[in-house]
Amino acid sequence: xxxxxxxxxxxxxxxxxxxxxxxxxxxxxxxxxxxxxxxxxxxxxxxxxxxxxxxxxxxxxxxxxxxxxxxxxxxxxxxxxxxxxxxxxxxxxxxxxxxxxxxxxxxxxxxxxxxxxxxxxxxxxxxxxxxxxxxxxxxxxxxxxxxxxxxxxxxxxxxxxxxxxxxxxxxxxxxxxxxxxxxxxxxxxxxxxxxxxxxxxxxxxxxxxxxxxxxxxxxxxxxxxxxxxxxxxxxxxxxxxxxxxxxxxxxxxxxxxxxxxxxxxxxxxxxxxxxxxxxxxxxxxxxxxxxxxxxxxxxxxxxxxxxxxxxxxxxx
Amino acid sequence: xxxxxxxxxxxxxxxxxxxxxxxxxxxxxxxxxxxxxxxxxxxxxxxxxxxxxxxxxxxxxxxxxxxxxxxxxxxxxxxxxxxxxxxxxxxxxxxxxxxxxxxxxxxxxxxxxxxxxxxxxxxxxxxxxxxxxxxxxxxxxxxxxxxxxxxxxxxxxxxxxxxxxxxxxxxxxxxxxxxxxxxxxxxxxxxxxxxxxxxxxxxxxx
Numbered sequence: 001x002x003x004x005x006x007x008x009x010x011x012x013x014x015x016x017x018x019x020x021x022x023x024x025x026x027x028x029x030x031x032x033x034x035x036x037x038x039x040x041x042x043x044x045x046x047x048x049x050x051x052x053x054x055x056x057x058x059x060x061x062x063x064x065x066x067x068x069x070x071x072x073x074x075x076x077x078x079x080x081x082x083x084x085x086x087x088x089x090x091x092x093x094x095x096x097x098x099x100x101x102x103x104x105x106x107x108x109x110x111x112x113x114x115x116x117x118x119x120x121x122x123x124x125x126x127x128x129x130x131x132x133x134x135x136x137x138x139x140x141x142x143x144x145x146x147x148x149x150x151x152x153x154x155x156x157x158x159x160x161x162x163x164x165x166x167x168x169x170x171x172x173x174x175x176x177x178x179x180x181x182x183x184x185x186x187x188x189x190x191x192x193x194x195x196x197x198x199x200x201x202x203x204x205x206x207x208x209x210x211x212x213x214x215x216x217x218x219x220x221x222x223x224x225x226x227x228x229x230x231x232x233x234x235x236x237x238x239x240x241x242x243x244x245x246x247x248x249x250x251x252x253x254x255x256x257x258x259x260x261x262x263x264x265x266x267x268x269x270x271x272x273x274x275x276x277x278x279x280x281x282x283x284x285x286x287x288x289x290x291x292x293x294x295x296x297x298x299x300x301x302x303x304x305x306x307x308x309x310x311x312x313x314x315x316x
Numbered sequence: 317x318x319x320x321x322x323x324x325x326x327x328x329x330x331x332x333x334x335x336x337x338x339x340x341x342x343x344x345x346x347x348x349x350x351x352x353x354x355x356x357x358x359x360x361x362x363x364x365x366x367x368x369x370x371x372x373x374x375x376x377x378x379x380x381x382x383x384x385x386x387x388x389x390x391x392x393x394x395x396x397x398x399x400x401x402x403x404x405x406x407x408x409x410x411x412x413x414x415x416x417x418x419x420x421x422x423x424x425x426x427x428x429x430x431x432x433x434x435x436x437x438x439x440x441x442x443x444x445x446x447x448x449x450x451x452x453x454x455x456x457x458x459x460x461x462x463x464x465x466x467x468x469x470x471x472x473x474x475x476x477x478x479x480x481x482x483x484x485x486x487x488x489x490x491x492x493x494x495x496x497x498x499x500x501x502x503x504x505x506x507x508x509x510x511x512x513x514x515x516x517x518x519x520x521x522x
Contacts, residue, residue, distance in 0.1 A: 071354075079354035087489045090353050139486065141355055186488045257487045276483055278430035281423065285354045289418040 058213030059146040064132045066298060071143035071285050073212045079285065080219045081137060082238060083187065084172070084179035096218040099178050101239075104223050108155065110244035111165035116158075120223045123209070126150035130213075131206055133229035135236070136268045136297045142282045147227055149208035153201045155243075161197065165245035168200040169193075170226055173239045187257055193237040194250030194264065195228065196306075204229055204302055207240070230296040230303045232266045263316035267307070268297035272316050328389035329396075336400040339367050340407075357415045364408040365437075369481060369495060371401035372474050376502045383515040395451050398470065402448040405441050433483035440476040443469060471506075474499050 057073035064070070080092040085099075104120040128148045136142045156168075174190035176182040182189045199205060208227045209216050216222040221238025228235050234254055254262035261275050270280045270293040281290040296303050307315075343360060346352050352359040378394035381387050417424045428434050447467055449455065456463050478499050481492040505514055 075354035083488055087486075087491075141358070184490075186490060254487075261487070273430055276432055277434075278427050280426070280430075283355065283357065283416070288357065288415055290416065290420075290423070 055214055059132070060130055061132065064134060064144045068134075068144055068284070069286070070132065070146055073214075075285050076143060076145055076211060077217045077219055079143075081139075081233065082219060082221075084175075084182050084189070084191065084239075085219075086181060093217075093219040095180065099175075099218045099222075099239075101218060101223040104241075106224065106241055106243060108159045108243045110169075110246050111162045112245050113160035113162060114158065118155075120209075123150075123155075123207075123224070126154045128209060131204075131208075131227070131229075133204075133227060134297050135227075135229065135233050136282060136293065138232035138234055138262070138266070138274065138279075140277065140279070140282050141285055142293075142297075143285050146212055147206065147208040148210035148213065149206040149227065151203050152205045152207050152226070153203065155207065156201060156245075159245075161245045164247050166197055166247050167245075167249055168195050168197060169242075169244045169246050169250035170195075170237045170240050171242040171244070172237050173241045187253060189253075191237055191253050192250060193226065193235055193252050195235075196249075197245070198306055199228070199303075202303065202306065204299060230268055230299040232268055234262070235266050265307075265312075265315050267303075267312065267316075268293060269295060269312055269316070271295075272313055325389050329392050332393040333396060336371065336397065339363070339404070357411065360411050361408060361416065364404045364411060365481070368401045368404035368408060369477055371397050371404065372470070372477060373495070373498060373502065375401060375470065376474060376499070380502065380505050380514070383511060399448055399451055402444050405444055409441055433480050436476055436483065437480040440473055440480055443473050443476070447473075471503055474503075 055073070059070055062070055078093050079089045080096075081089055082092045082096065085092045085095040102120070105117050106120070106123075107115075107117045109115040128150055131147045131149065133145055133147060134142055135145050152168075170193045172191035172193075173179075174182065176189070195205070206227050208221070208225050209223060211217070211220060216225065221236075224240055225238040226236045226240065235252075249264055252262070252264065254266075255264060268279075273279050279293055282293045283290050294300070343363060347356060347360065350356075375394055375397040378390040378397065381390040413419060413424060417427070428438060447469060450459060450463060450466060459466065478492060478496045481495060485492055505511060
């Protein structure tokens with residue numbers, strides 16, 4: 001990874017542009033209040049690689065492959081859907097601060113020839129690479145995040161799934177003592193997610209252990225999380241402790257909570273609406289206004305063959 | 317129990333008016349200082365919506381506060397609380413149309429009919445218009461008895477408003493249900509036998 005001097009990537013003008021943009025939003029709120037007509041298309045903010053609390057975010061480039069700027073480190077680490085801690089996205093960073101991530105081990109078991117339990121440190125043998133991915137939340141907002149991690153298939157190749165293995169089931173940690181909302185009965189903890197084996201083996205699917213060149217922050221799923229960029233964000237399960245190869249389609253936490261709203265696949269698809277809202281557009285964090293949501297979150301070329309012949313309205 | 321205090325009678329409506337207007341500079345200040353989360357548009361939509369709901373709940377609390385505690389100034393602010401609620405509904409709507417959807421009317425109408433919660437919110441806002449308009453002179457006098465009948469629409473409106481909130485959140489978020497409970501409580505205590513029981517020996521006109 002290229003090391004960039006922070007002073008080089010963070011000119012003050014750019015660093016202040018976010019403030020300016022928010023200020024201009026405020027002005028528009030005022031204009032709306034006066035019921036005066038206001039201009040709809042405000043300039044979009046640029047991603048600011050702003051140093052936060054002694055941390056210097058590092059990324060090899062400032063945009064994704066479509067030319068859209070990276071979301072700031074500050075926003076990625078202070079706007080988190082992590083229901084084990086809170087349903088308030090701004091509260092997660094603080095609540096997760098004391099979450100213990102060491103020691104940590106991951107059990108990889110089920111229909112595999114070499115079941116193993118990995119200490120988190122031992123996963124360093126899978127060389128971490130930078131992956132700049134769009135993250136599209138099912139709620140209708142999105143970010144561009146420079147993850148570091150390794151493809152899941154590297155891990156699966158080592159444990160060798162048996163021919164009976166058809167799906168991969170991921171389980172997150174169950175720790176009601178440090179995760180305040182796991183005590184609530186509204187969802188069935190721990191968080192469980194699943195992928196079809198071919199989805200799990202796809203090169204875009206990674207286990208992330210860092211972002212912006214930093215170890216993965218706790219609020220973003222430390223010490224290790226899944227990232228499946230063509231699916232809604234909730235599929236990318238955080239704080240994984242168990243990966244099981246199974247021959248049945250796993251029942252995920254969200255499928256259990258609302259089967260008509262959250263399907264097993266949950267691929268980003270602008271043409272299939274959530275029962276209670278449209279998925280056609282999204283708001284990119286740091287921008288004013290909306291942009292059109294891309295099929296498979298812009299990874300159509302890479303992943304569409306996985307779903308050839310499937311009715312994506314039915315298998316949503 | 318009857319609360320009577322002349323100074324409070326004078327200051328209470330003034331305090332309520334100031335309190336109802338404060339969220340506007342508060343929102344602008346937060347917007348200016350970048351305190352509106354990573355998604356400031358969503359945050360301002362949620363905040364104005366929440367304030368509108370809170371004010372509507374407060375509007376419905378005035379009568380019970382009077383019948384149970386005999387606190388008469390509550391009745392004086394009832395109408396303005398409702399009007400302020402409408403003000404925040406307008407702000408909520410204006411932010412959605414301008415900052416969120418950039419006046420893209422086609423997109424707005426598609427989304428409106430795609431999202432049950434949005435349609436419900438829109439209807440709720442429309443229903444508030446006749447109440448807001450007729451809350452000012454000369455309408456109360458001109459409508460006479462019908463004014464009270466018309467304004468009973470607020471019982472329907474608040475249920476729609478809370479439902480709008482419930483439908484807009486993901487599973488697992490319990491806050492809107494707490495508002496539903498509070499709303500149902502406020503409606504329940506208006507049922508005549510319950511109201512009579514609660515007002516007890518006060519025998520105040522409702």
